[in-house]
Amino acid sequence: MAQTIILRGQSQRDFAKALLDRAPADAVVTIKAASRTNDQNALMWCLLSDLSRAKPEGRLxxxxxxxxxxxxxxxxxxxxxxxLNGQPFPTGFKSSRLTKNEMSDLIEWTYQYGAEHGVVWTDPESRRAA
Structure with missing residues (x-):
């Protein structure tokens, strides 16, 4: 039976340790940082839309x-x-693989870049959601 535990405090850590003690042979354990949130993702796409409309440095x-x-x-x-049309297009790494901290860094970098290039954000209050 699969178990997912978010390690927010000591009780969750104790529970995870107890599960490890009872785990069968050849069990697989994965510990990873929390993934980016849906709110972070939504904010990032708003910021990217603002960048696209602002065309900083003439970038279209x-x-x-x-x-x-x-x-x-x-x-x-x-x-x-x-x-095939001779234009570059992105492939590879997906933002859905980012952790919450990595996504936060990406959002902060985007705000900084936009501020340095006069981007007007459509929702200035959204910065608090990051």
Whole structure:
């Protein structure tokens, strides 16, 4: 039987340890950082839309290309392929694989880049959700 535990406090840690003690031979245990939240994802797409409309430095990109550019700027491995029409398009790393902290860093970098390039955010209150 599979178990998922979010380690928020000592009681969850104690429960996880008890499960480990009772685990059968050859059981598989995976511990990973929490994934990005739906609110973070929604905020990121709003920011990417604002970047796309603002065209900082004259850059005319779709939101998907902006996402890859921001991810690359934050140190995530992404790549671009040349499409059949001769235009580059992003492939590879997906933001759904980011942890909450990585997504937060991506959002903060996007805010900083936008501030440096005069981007007007459509929802200034959304910054508090990051």
């Amino acid at each position: 990109h779709t939101t998907e290309v902006w996402k890859q550019l921001v991810m690359h700027a934050c140190g995530h491995a992404v790549q671009f392929e040349l499409g």
